[in-house]
Amino acid sequence: xxxxxxxxxxxxxxxxxxxxxxxxxxxxxxxxxxxxxxxxxxxxxxxxxxxxxxxxxxxxxxxxxxxxxxxxxxxxxxxxxxxxxxxxxxxxxxxxxxxxxxxxxxxxxxxxxxxxxxxxxxxxxxxxxxxxxxxxxxxxxxxxxxxxxxxxxxxxxxxxxxxxxxxxxxxxxxxxxxxxxxxxxxxxxxxxxxxxxxxxxxxxxxxxxxxxxxxxxxxxxxxxxxxxxxxxxxxxxxxxxxxxxxxxxxxxxxxxxxxxxxxxxxxxxxxxxxxxxxxxxxxxxxxxxxxxxxxxxxxxxxxxxxxxxxxxxxxxxxxxxxxxxxxxxxxxxxxxxxxxxxxxxxxxxxxxxxxxxxxxxxxxxxxxxxxxxxxxxxxxxxxxxxxxxxxxxxxxxxxxxxxxxxxxxxxxxxxxxxxxxxxxxxx
Amino acid sequence: xxxxxxxxxxxxxxxxxxxxxxxxxxxxxxxxxxxxxxxxxxxxxxxxxxxxxxxxxxxxxxxxxxxxxxxxxxxxxxxxxxxxxxxxxxxxxxxxxxxxxxxxxxxxxxxxxxxxxxxxxxxxxxxxxxxxxxxxxxxxxxxxxxxxxxxxxxxxxxxxxxxxxxxxxxxxxxxxxxxxxxxxxxxxxxxxxxxxxxxxxxxxxxxxxxxxxxxxxxxxxxxxxxxxxxxxxxxxxxxxxxxxxxxxxxxxxxxxxxxxxxxxxxxxxxxxxxxxxxxxxxxxxxxxxxxxxxxxxxxxxxxxxxxxxxxxxxxxxxxxxxxxxxxxxxxxxxxxxxxxxxxxxxxxxxxxxxxxxxxxxxxxxxxxxxxxxxxxxxxxxxxxxxxxxxxxxxxxxxxxxxxxxxxxxxxxxxxxxxxxxxxxxxx
Numbered sequence: 001x002x003x004x005x006x007x008x009x010x011x012x013x014x015x016x017x018x019x020x021x022x023x024x025x026x027x028x029x030x031x032x033x034x035x036x037x038x039x040x041x042x043x044x045x046x047x048x049x050x051x052x053x054x055x056x057x058x059x060x061x062x063x064x065x066x067x068x069x070x071x072x073x074x075x076x077x078x079x080x081x082x083x084x085x086x087x088x089x090x091x092x093x094x095x096x097x098x099x100x101x102x103x104x105x106x107x108x109x110x111x112x113x114x115x116x117x118x119x120x121x122x123x124x125x126x127x128x129x130x131x132x133x134x135x136x137x138x139x140x141x142x143x144x145x146x147x148x149x150x151x152x153x154x155x156x157x158x159x160x161x162x163x164x165x166x167x168x169x170x171x172x173x174x175x176x177x178x179x180x181x182x183x184x185x186x187x188x189x190x191x192x193x194x195x196x197x198x199x200x201x202x203x204x205x206x207x208x209x210x211x212x213x214x215x216x217x218x219x220x221x222x223x224x225x226x227x228x229x230x231x232x233x234x235x236x237x238x239x240x241x242x243x244x245x246x247x248x249x250x251x252x253x254x255x256x257x258x259x260x261x262x263x264x265x266x267x268x269x270x271x272x273x274x275x276x277x278x279x280x281x282x283x284x285x286x287x288x289x290x291x292x293x294x295x296x297x298x299x300x301x302x303x304x305x306x307x308x309x310x311x312x313x314x315x316x317x318x319x320x321x322x323x324x325x326x327x328x329x330x331x332x333x334x335x336x337x338x339x340x341x342x343x344x345x346x347x348x349x350x351x352x353x354x355x356x357x358x359x360x361x362x363x364x365x366x367x368x369x370x371x372x373x374x375x376x377x378x379x380x381x382x383x384x385x386x387x388x389x390x391x392x393x394x395x396x397x398x399x400x401x402x403x404x405x406x407x408x409x410x411x412x413x414x415x416x417x418x419x420x421x422x423x424x425x426x427x
Numbered sequence: 428x429x430x431x432x433x434x435x436x437x438x439x440x441x442x443x444x445x446x447x448x449x450x451x452x453x454x455x456x457x458x459x460x461x462x463x464x465x466x467x468x469x470x471x472x473x474x475x476x477x478x479x480x481x482x483x484x485x486x487x488x489x490x491x492x493x494x495x496x497x498x499x500x501x502x503x504x505x506x507x508x509x510x511x512x513x514x515x516x517x518x519x520x521x522x523x524x525x526x527x528x529x530x531x532x533x534x535x536x537x538x539x540x541x542x543x544x545x546x547x548x549x550x551x552x553x554x555x556x557x558x559x560x561x562x563x564x565x566x567x568x569x570x571x572x573x574x575x576x577x578x579x580x581x582x583x584x585x586x587x588x589x590x591x592x593x594x595x596x597x598x599x600x601x602x603x604x605x606x607x608x609x610x611x612x613x614x615x616x617x618x619x620x621x622x623x624x625x626x627x628x629x630x631x632x633x634x635x636x637x638x639x640x641x642x643x644x645x646x647x648x649x650x651x652x653x654x655x656x657x658x659x660x661x662x663x664x665x666x667x668x669x670x671x672x673x674x675x676x677x678x679x680x681x682x683x684x685x686x687x688x689x690x691x692x693x694x695x696x697x698x699x700x701x702x703x704x705x706x707x708x709x710x711x712x713x714x715x716x717x718x719x720x721x722x723x724x725x726x727x728x729x730x731x732x733x734x735x736x737x738x739x740x741x742x743x744x745x746x747x748x749x750x751x752x753x754x755x756x757x758x759x760x761x762x763x764x765x766x767x768x769x770x771x772x773x774x775x776x777x778x779x780x781x782x783x784x785x786x787x788x789x790x791x792x793x794x795x796x797x798x799x800x801x802x803x804x805x806x807x808x809x810x811x812x813x814x815x816x817x818x819x820x821x822x823x824x825x826x827x828x829x830x831x832x833x834x835x836x837x838x839x840x841x842x843x844x845x846x847x848x849x850x851x852x853x854x
Binding site for chain 1 (some may be wrong): 429430431432433434435440441442453467468469471472476479480483484486492493494495496497534535537538541545547563566567570607638641642643645666686689690695697699700702703709710711712713714715716717718719806851
């Protein structure tokens, strides 16, 4: 006798990345540029140990941290999250109609993405993302039965002129009332490493206001990587351009700048969305780990957070430089090979002259050589669409060491040469 | 311009308990028997501090705990969870067709309840719970658009003969194919403190098998309080009676026996449900706090978990005895006042001769005296149903100290006397 699953369960699919996670587990000699893990050696073990030691040595603070917390999150932490977000944009909370009650602490930023989906989206609603974009979020949207449309990117991030054309087309087709949400990873995007430029930021906000005709269109600004900038000047968040706090939900996380093991992220959002979102959060878990929140509150309070992020920038800058140098050396003069040069974050987007997909010759050769990447086609919503590029790859320099990065690129070079040879023989 | 929320958001309501949480925050002199918090003084601060200290002092173990984990949960912890669950029932995993791959670690047991709902339930599907039952779960079911039916309880827990009658009626009405799930808190139930008897356990399992005609009916066994037994012999879990691992999803938590701040629970479930459930978990958060899981793994490994639970039983036994003694003294000879005498857990179910609801004279008098309880009607699905009792209350002895418990009952006595007087005057 079988179990009859829900309609949503039937449209909730495996993450394509699962297969690659499995590969990495089964083959320990593999160097993975696929997994989006963080640099292990810079994880703040001593810092968290010392904070735990102090906090758990006093009965009052220990009990507060080990007891249940609140659904919205620890209030002193929400104050500090707001203060830090405002400091990044060099503005005051009052300038953008925000206060700490507009902050919600979540189990990583992924839970924020999930709950925002539940809050806003009915089957058939439209969400617009960048092409390519974060594949885990695409899975969430598919599970919700949503129609996901993608807008191409260039060196300035999402091409907002193409977004404008899309919105005009949707309006003409009478579908503007189904456009609920625009999702952008606007700093050092996962998977491309590209950043939304200032003029595009302004254009995006202008479009969102202009096309909020039938209902208010929201922007989900996923700024998970913002704090990991190595080069150039920081850009203002979309949230800071949303002066009335009406359109932008800003999602960030402590996973990248501090530790994924704490599983703590947060959102800053329009005030009228907070209560309905918290109703979902109450049903999910009535509050994320209180212990992790109390640790993070102390880490922010002491200034250790800021110092750690400063160190991390150096760590990831070196890793990025190592990967880019190795790519330049390995693929010097190779026709049709190019890659992005991110100013921050953890990802490089590689374009090859051959297909990169899971069944491609390149992938097979790469696995044989002992290197793993994420096939670029996983980052497009409709991978079966023949007009979409099939020759890209996401390379993550988060977890591999400098030596491993150099070796991984050599292996990738050998795999590409092998795939090229095969191509030459077969064509 | 308003935001158009999803259909689900429109049917996702505030937890009624929010009001009482707020009362407790606003009035620090209030003694709350409403909040389901755990005893603060017995929270294992030193234990967790020492485990953190050791784990975070070695680079290898620190990095493993602070990095991302897996969606299903830390494998060594899942092994130990399974071993402990089997030890509680004095059986072998093989006897009930379970292995560690049937264990999923969640953000508290609440997240398991939520995801099981997403996995199984479409709007209009039927879930059967006990009357009364855990109000947070009712909120989740309402949010999913499910039809919740309730079966009365007596001293032996859910009245399975009434359950049988209900299933027969549903079958006659052609609605048996909508019955997806039976939810039971079968040890020291929240809110009544009652436990499902052995013969009822067997009857329940027999019914579930017999009525799995159109599809497999599942039992969600919420055993959050099982380990906190003070008196009498332990009873086998429903899971242990599900020899083929087909019908029972067992949910448990580390919040009560260890610390809510760790926000870690788990489920043991039929093998064919694991992969579809993990697809939801992947979209929710791709894994609960890895740091908390590594701590719990060590606490289980060292035997400290078992010792701590043993201590906790003494702590809660004293609290239960204190509350029951105070009730006996305060309400000796009072007509129409009675209460349950739980053999474990954290809850006593009180019946009064007067109404106990949020707008009742008793509630107003109680707030004035400085004591808070959960109105019993919140624990029934349809609080507006006039046939449901309106004169019950949930008393939680988890968080209050022994002195506070005595004082709380005195205040409750004064409030009841006041409400009685008013009743006499007005009638």
